[in-house]
Every structure is written in C-alpha cells, then in structure tokens.
Amino acid sequence: MQDYGTCGPTPPRRPSDRSPAVSPAGLKIVIAGGFGVGKTTFVGAISEIEPLTTEEYLTAASAPTDSLDQVESKETTTVAMDFGRITFDVPVVPIPVELFLFGTPGQERFLHTWHSLAHGAIGAVVLADTRRLDASFTAVAYFEQLALPFVVAVNQFPRAHRYSADEIRQALVLDPGVPVISCDARNGTSAASVLMTLVEHARSARFTEPAVLDMRP
Amino acid sequence: MECADGASWSVEDSTQVRPYAVTSGRTQPRHLLSLESVLEAGSAEPAGTASPEAAQILALCRSHRRSIAELSGTIGQPVPVVKVLVSDLLDARALWLPVTTPFYDSPTGPRPHTQLLEAVSAGLRNLWPDAASKAV
Ligand SMILES: Nc1nc2c(ncn2[C@@H]2O[C@H](COP(=O)(O)OP(=O)(O)OP(=O)(O)O)[C@@H](O)[C@H]2O)c(=O)[nH]1
Numbered sequence: 001m002q003d004y005g006t007c008g009p010t011p012p013r014r015p016s017d018r019s020p021a022v023s024p025a026g027l028k029i030v031i032a033g034g035f036g037v038g039k040t041t042f043v044g045a046i047s048e049i050e051p052l053t054t055e056e057y058l059t060a061a062s063a064p065t066d067s068l069d070q071v072e073s074k075e076t077t078t079v080a081m082d083f084g085r086i087t088f089d090v091p092v093v094p095i096p097v098e099l100f101l102f103g104t105p106g107q108e109r110f111l112h113t114w115h116s117l118a119h120g121a122i123g124a125v126v127l128a129d130t131r132r133l134d135a136s137f138t139a140v141a142y143f144e145q146l147a148l149p150f151v152v153a154v155n156q157f158p159r160a161h162r163y164s165a166d167e168i169r170q171a172l173v174l175d176p177g178v179p180v181i182s183c184d185a186r187n188g189t190s191a192a193s194v195l196m197t198l199v200e201h202a203r204s205a206r207f208t209e210p211a212v213l214d215m216r217p
Numbered sequence: 218m219e220c221a222d223g224a225s226w227s228v229e230d231s232t233q234v235r236p237y238a239v240t241s242g243r244t245q246p247r248h249l250l251s252l253e254s255v256l257e258a259g260s261a262e263p264a265g266t267a268s269p270e271a272a273q274i275l276a277l278c279r280s281h282r283r284s285i286a287e288l289s290g291t292i293g294q295p296v297p298v299v300k301v302l303v304s305d306l307l308d309a310r311a312l313w314l315p316v317t318t319p320f321y322d323s324p325t326g327p328r329p330h331t332q333l334l335e336a337v338s339a340g341l342r343n344l345w346p347d348a349a350s351k352a353v
C-alpha cells in the first residue's frame with residue numbers, strides 16, 4: 001500500500017506554474033452490497049490509502065404531519081460510505097489516472113446516494129453473499145435500470161452454500177452478458193481481478209463515442 | 218416514513234444535524250462539488266479566521282491532492298460540511314480544482330472515455346500481474 005498522505009507539506013504552487021497535462025483524471029467504481037458482505041474489506045484490499053469512512057446526509061421531505069399543517073418537515077439521515085483510491089501512471093494516457101472506490105450499502109433507502117455515485121462511474125461491483133443472495137437484488141435492479149455496467153462478485157464465506165453461476169444468474173435475474181465471478185474480498189489480487197473484469201465489461205458495453213480523447217482542461 | 222421514490226427510514230435513524238456548527242450554520246456550498254472532485258492547494262493563504270477544520274483541509278491538500286470524499290473521511294466531518302469549507306477555500310484561492318474528467322455523453326449519461334478505461338486496466342495489471350478472474 002502506497003500512501004502519499006504521509007509526505008510533508010509542500011509549498012503551494014501557483015496554478016499558472018502547472019501544465020494542465022499533469023492534472024489527473026478521476027474515475028470511480030461503486031462497490032455495492034448488503035450488510036457484512038465485504039465492502040469495506042474489498043475497498044481496503046485494493047486501496048493505496050487505508051479505507052476511510054465518509055458520511056453523507058440524506059434529506060427526504062416527509063409528508064405534512066397533519067392536514068392543517070402544510071409545512072413539510074425534513075428528515076435527515078446519515079449514510080456511511082467506504083472510500084479508497086488507487087493512482088495509476090501508465091503510458092496509455094498522458095496524465096495520471098486516479099481511481100476512486102466507493103463502498104455503499106445496498107438498501108433501498110440509499111438509492112439517492114447511488115444515483116450520484118453512479119453518475120459518470122466506470123461501473124459497479126455487486127458483492128453477493130450466497131447466504132443472502134436476495135440482499136443483492138436491489139443493487140442489480142438499480143444498476144440495470146441506469147444502464148450502468150456491473151459485475152456480480154460472489155464472496156465465498158465458509159460453510160455458505162455453493163451455487164453454480166447459472167443458479168446465481170437465475171436467482172438475480174441477470175442478463176446473459178453480466179459477468180458472474182468468484183471473489184475473495186480479503187485478497188488484493190482477487191479484488192483486482194474483479195475490477196479488471198468490470199473494466200473489460202464496461203469497455204465492451206460501449207456506445208458510440210468520439211474516437212479521440214479530448215484532454216483540454 | 219416514505220420519500221418520493223419509496224425509500225424509507227425510521228425516525229430513530231434521523232440525525233440532528235449539529236456538525237453545521239463548523240460552517241457557522243451554512244449548509245449550502247457556493248461551488249458545485251461532488252464526492253470525487255479533487256482539490257489542490259493554491260497560491261493564496263486563507264483569511265486569518267479560518268477554522269481548524271479548514272486549516273486541516275488545506276494542510277492535507279498541500280501534501281497531496283485530495284478528493285472531497287477523502288477529506289471528509291480523513292478529518293471526520295460529513296461531506297456537506299466539507300463542501301462548504303472547501304468552497305470558502307476556493308473563494309480565497311487557497312485551493313483550486315484542477316480536474317475535469319474527460320467524459321463523453323452516452324445515451325445513458327456521462328461515461329469515462331475508452332482510453333481511460335484502458336489506462337485503468339493497464340494500471341491494475343501492473344500492480345497485480347497475477348490477477349485472473351475466477352469462475353464461480
Ligand atoms: N471468507 C470471506 N470472508 C470475508 C470476505 N470478505 C469479507 N469477509 C469477512 O466478512 C466480514 C465482514 O466484512 P466487511 O468488509 O466488514 O463487510 P461490509 O460489507 O463492509 O459490512 P457492513 O459495512 O457492516 O455492511 C469481515 O469479518 C471480513 O473479514 C471474503 O471474500 N471471504
């Protein structure tokens with residue numbers, strides 16, 4: 001695990017001193033799944049910084065308390081997300097690429113957070129626990145509706161029932177094109193292979209796009 | 218309690234939003250910021266009255282560029298609070314926002330460009346040369 005955070009403070013540089021070409025491109029991947037399925041473990045296995053917990057607020061306008069009082073009260077609830085990052089410096093593009101990982105709970109009440117997380121994302125990893133496959137159903141249905149590329153990564157817990165890929169596809173009503181792979185979220189190599197599968201899937205699920213990458217800042 | 222799209226939660230979950238004390242009660246950032254907006258340190262010093270939290274954010278960004286999500290997780294303040302503090306620092310030119318991610322518009326919304334996906338693939342492959350997807 002590399003950590004850039006531990007280096008000492010450097011004097012601020014003027015924006016005009018820098019070439020825009022060195023500014024990194026930020027990309028993100030959503031790691032979704034039910035309680036205890038391994039989201040934090042997954043983010044931690046792959047992140048170059050210790051996984052962080054980030055709190056976002058959700059506010060929903062609730063119904064008026066009674067018919068005489070038309071004032072809507074606002075309820076705010078807190079959502080905790082996991083956060084991790086990896087920085088790549090590869091010759092494929094002339095700028096560093098930062099990949100952000102967001103681990104997010106899989107309940108319906110968090111759909112608002114998913115919406116902003118999914119915006120512009122490469123795609124999502126739906127972590128599935130074979131002891132509670134139905135806990136992954138909300139995420140699958142949601143990403144399908146958004147047409148966001150996703151893969152299903154099955155975390156094999158000890159003593160959990162082993163399903164075949166076909167059984168999992170049927171249980172989650174997956175399109176034939178959605179990759180279903182096995183994963184051990186505690187293992188960086190395994191988590192990386194899940195991300196690679198997702199990126200490949202996202203590439204194959206391309207729509208028409210401009211041929212040349214525009215690097216203007 | 219139901220909100221528009223059927224999401225619901227119980228009253229026990231709702232939080233009193235006290236952390237906005239850090240922003241003197243302000244809840245709306247003046248800049249459009251998302252969780253993955255990345256901040257770098259700028260040339261100016263913030264006004265002398267900067268809160269300890271703002272000073273922390275500035276110190277973090279001076280050592281390495283950081284996203285809103287990372288700042289929030291590191292200083293232990295909720296995302297909306299961090300967005301307000303970062304907005305102040307942007308106004309003071311103590312921070313700046315260097316990145317616009319090259320997206321293209323797909324029929325289903327913005328998607329990262331293929332070349333960036335290739336860069337992520339290659340980067341993952343460099344770091345984990347043994348990674349191979351495993352069938353279930
Ligand atoms: N066998 C096995 N255990 C795992 C795997 N992934 C996570 N675990 C274990 O499962 C437990 C829960 O993992 P977490 O990463 O905390 O799960 P989470 O999804 O973040 O949980 P919540 O945030 O509480 O919803 C931990 O004890 C992990 O060590 C896996 O792939 N295989």
Ligand SMILES: [Mg+2]
Nearest residue numbers: 039040041082
């Ligand atoms: Mg967790």
